[in-house]
Amino acid sequence: MCPSHPAPESPNVLKNNTFVGWLMALPIMAVLMFFLVLPIIMIVIVSFWQATEFSIVPAFVWENYEFLFGSNVTYRVFLNTFKYAAITWAFTLGIGFTVAYFLAFHVRSLTWQIVLFLLCTIPFWTSNIIRMISWIPFLGRNGIANSTLISWGVIDAPLEWLLFSDFAVILAFVHLYTLFMVVPIFNTMMRIDKSLIEAARDAGASGAQILWNVIIPLTKPGIMIGTIFVVTLVMGDFITVRFMSGSQSANVGRLISNDIALLAYPSASATAVVLLLTVLIVIGILLRFVDIRKEL
Amino acid sequence: MTAQIKELELVSVTKRYGATVAVDAISHKFRPGGYACLLGPSGCGKSSTLRMIAGHEIVSDGTILLGGADISELPPAKRGTAMMFQNYALFPHLSVAENVAFSLKMRGVDKRERLAKAGEMLELVDLSVLSDRLPDQLSGGQQQRVALARALITRPQVLLLDEPLSALDPFLRIRMRGELRKLQRELGISFIHVTHGQDEALALADEIVVMNDAVIEQAGTAREVFNAPTTAFVAQFIGGHNVIALPDGHFAIRSDAIGIAAPDAGAMQGNILGVEYQGAHVSVSAMIAGDQEVSALVPEGDFFDNPLNPGDQVGLIWDPANLHKLTA
Numbered sequence: 257m258c259p260s261h262p263a264p265e266s267p268n269v270l271k272n273n274t275f276v277g278w279l280m281a282l283p284i285m286a287v288l289m290f291f292l293v294l295p296i297i298m299i300v301i302v303s304f305w306q307a308t309e310f311s312i313v314p315a316f317v318w319e320n321y322e323f324l325f326g327s328n329v330t331y332r333v334f335l336n337t338f339k340y341a342a343i344t345w346a347f348t349l350g351i352g353f354t355v356a357y358f359l360a361f362h363v364r365s366l367t368w369q370i371v372l373f374l375l376c377t378i379p380f381w382t383s384n385i386i387r388m389i390s391w392i393p394f395l396g397r398n399g400i401a402n403s404t405l406i407s408w409g410v411i412d413a414p415l416e417w418l419l420f421s422d423f424a425v426i427l428a429f430v431h432l433y434t435l436f437m438v439v440p441i442f443n444t445m446m447r448i449d450k451s452l453i454e455a456a457r458d459a460g461a462s463g464a465q466i467l468w469n470v471i472i473p474l475t476k477p478g479i480m481i482g483t484i485f486v487v488t489l490v491m492g493d494f495i496t497v498r499f500m501s502g503s504q505s506a507n508v509g510r511l512i513s514n515d516i517a518l519l520a521y522p523s524a525s526a527t528a529v530v531l532l533l534t535v536l537i538v539i540g541i542l543l544r545f546v547d548i549r550k551e552l
Numbered sequence: 553m554t555a556q557i558k559e560l561e562l563v564s565v566t567k568r569y570g571a572t573v574a575v576d577a578i579s580h581k582f583r584p585g586g587y588a589c590l591l592g593p594s595g596c597g598k599s600s601t602l603r604m605i606a607g608h609e610i611v612s613d614g615t616i617l618l619g620g621a622d623i624s625e626l627p628p629a630k631r632g633t634a635m636m637f638q639n640y641a642l643f644p645h646l647s648v649a650e651n652v653a654f655s656l657k658m659r660g661v662d663k664r665e666r667l668a669k670a671g672e673m674l675e676l677v678d679l680s681v682l683s684d685r686l687p688d689q690l691s692g693g694q695q696q697r698v699a700l701a702r703a704l705i706t707r708p709q710v711l712l713l714d715e716p717l718s719a720l721d722p723f724l725r726i727r728m729r730g731e732l733r734k735l736q737r738e739l740g741i742s743f744i745h746v747t748h749g750q751d752e753a754l755a756l757a758d759e760i761v762v763m764n765d766a767v768i769e770q771a772g773t774a775r776e777v778f779n780a781p782t783t784a785f786v787a788q789f790i791g792g793h794n795v796i797a798l799p800d801g802h803f804a805i806r807s808d809a810i811g812i813a814a815p816d817a818g819a820m821q822g823n824i825l826g827v828e829y830q831g832a833h834v835s836v837s838a839m840i841a842g843d844q845e846v847s848a849l850v851p852e853g854d855f856f857d858n859p860l861n862p863g864d865q866v867g868l869i870w871d872p873a874n875l876h877k878l879t880a
Contacts, residue, residue: 449639449641451637451638451639451641452641452643454608454628454635454637454641455635455637455641455642455643455702456643456654456658457608457627457628457629458606458607458608458628458629458634458635458655458703459629459654459655459658459702459706460627460628460629460630460655460658460659460706461629461654461655461658462658465658469654469657469658470643473645474644474645
């Protein structure tokens with residue numbers, strides 16, 4: 257844990273661990289500074305600017321925020337965003353945990369684990385948008401799902417809620433983001449010492465008891481990392497909601513993208529800042545529950 | 553506390569992994585309430601044997617009997633055995649007390665009662681003060697005691713220990729083996745301890761079962777096995793022996809039963825290869841007829857009364873009663 261420090265009186269500056277450490281961190285710090293911190297600062301600055309129908313004026317006014325918090329739409333859209341995040345989280349967690357559990361504990365040989373894991377990633381060789389759009393012919397009024405169900409006699413008329421609905425949005429989210437849950441959970445599960453499971457069995461634990469008392473507690477950090485991925489991705493998304501709801505539902509991402517389309521950059525920036533803070537608060541709350549440092 | 557110690561018996565127990573046979577039809581009766589060591593090189597089948605007794609490996613063929621009842625099909629917790637794992641396998645997310653109480657929790661014992669029981673077990677292994685710590689915060693020796701307490705809380709008839717001392721440093725290893733022995737005497741239950749260290753087996757065991765190539769080579773008390781090895785493998789593995797081919801067969805003889813005399817006085821002539829000072833003894837290795845290397849342990853005082861150097865011709869003497877004929 258404690259790195260041994262060289263003699264402090266060493267005259268050579270390169271022997272100073274602190275200095276060398278900072279030096280080695282410099283490239284990534286420069287990259288993050290330029291591509292992450294600087295743009296965020298820009299957004300924060302722009303969010304205080306003033307906008308009229310035809311111009312954007314550098315200023316320091318709160319009117320973008322006042323408008324945002326004064327509008328009923330904002331609250332409904334944020335609530336909708338949370339709803340998507342929560343439902344998507346529940347499904348990706350359920351599916352992701354099951355898949356990871358199967359891979360980690362039921363597939364015995366490492367070769368098969370790798371093969372099946374790669375199989376999970378194959379859909380990711382195509383773009384998000386293509387994978388999303390490919391649902392449209394499947395779910396549409398005369399799509400494969402409806403025509404199959406009709407030919408089986410399960411339904412008489414096409415189901416209208418399959419496409420361009422919250423169902424379609426969440427289906428697409430789950431499809432797109434389950435792997436982000438599988439990977440960290442699988443990773444944590446692979447680090448669980450198999451002899452712990454034998455020890456639990458030796459102590460008389462049933463399969464369900466092992467799952468509840470040993471595997472789930474030890475997988476919590478992986479679950480938390482997956483949760484952070486899924487929640488941030490869903491909360492920041494706008495294209496999935498637009499395509500899959502047929503522009504009938506909105507989330508915060510769409511609010512921002514609409515503002516940008518109208519060149520209302522200050523308003524878009526203010527919404528973005530509020531969204532960023534919201535997501536950070538959510539992550540902050542999540543991290544209070546589980547210590548993920550061991551996984552990093 | 554345990555009314556009657558049950559006898560553990562293996563009846564032609566076999567373990568096959570595909571085409572390879574890890575344990576080949578071994579039969580053995582362990583002495584009830586004794587400390588038994590399964591001794592052998594890695595890959596000899598000793599761990600598979602232990603894991604079959606514990607119920608963590610399925611027996612391919614044969615039967616395991618405890619007190620006359622067939623336990624080979626029972627789940628691990630129903631057998632009356634408990635296992636202590638090589639790396640202790642403590643649950644990293646549970647405190648010491650909760651680790652020890654784990655099997656009671658699985659049986660649905662309520663929290664206060666199971667923590668009280670765990671406290672008693674921790675007292676037995678002298679760890680009461682650390683009951684709130686997490687396993688990560690303990691030293692290797694302390695972790696081992698927690699594992700021991702966790703295995704013993706179910707009051708097993710047989711405690712199975714899979715190389716329990718191999719993760720400890722040499723100093724601690726010697727101390728812990730003393731504690732294991734003491735605990736076994738106090739509890740009066742059977743311990744079966746897997747090890748590849750012959751010194752560990754000799755120091756601990758009432759009964760040593762030497763395994764090699766999936767079969768039992770020899771079983772007996774520590775003195776029997778050390779003083780009268782029946783096969784060349786046992787003689788070599790247990791250490792301190794020479795295996796010599798003589799006109800009427802192969803024999804084992806303890807190194808300290810060989811003396812050194814004048815070149816023409818001994819039972820055999822030898823040419824000294826090396827001399828190694830070992831403190832109380834000096835180990836003298838010599839080449840005898842038939843290109844066989846023999847080592848003799850000579851008491852330090854005797855050696856320096858008449859020092860020898862590599863290349864010297866000597867005679868080796870021994871009492872024929874100390875020669876043990878080997879069957880294989």
